Amino acid sequence: MTRIENIYERAFHELPEARADDEALGEEIREYLDTVSWPVKDREELEDLVFAGSSYGQHSGFISGFRYALSLVFEGLV
Numbered sequence: 001m002t003r004i005e006n007i008y009e010r011a012f013h014e015l016p017e018a019r020a021d022d023e024a025l026g027e028e029i030r031e032y033l034d035t036v037s038w039p040v041k042d043r044e045e046l047e048d049l050v051f052a053g054s055s056y057g058q059h060s061g062f063i064s065g066f067r068y069a070l071s072l073v074f075e076g077l078v
Contacts (some may be wrong), residue, residue, distance in 0.1 A: 002063075004063050004066050004067070005063065006057075007066070008059060008062045008063065008066075010054075014046070025054055026051065029047070029050050029051065030039065032045065033046065033050065
């Protein structure tokens with residue numbers, strides 16, 4: 001795990017605000033899935049895939065944003 005990933009896991013992901021956002025996103029995903037007819041074996045399988053994708057996206061977005069912020073800071077110091 002990189003240092004940035006460690007910061008995400010320990011600092012950002014554990015914040016009450018982040019947990020509330022995760023729950024709100026989960027509810028939005030459930031509501032959306034209720035409106036779609038999917039040819040999958042199991043609805044739980046589909047939910048697991050969607051939740052895994054959204055978690056990966058959030059994780060990846062945090063790391064990209066962190067790197068961008070550091071680039072701005074370093075650029076400002078030059």
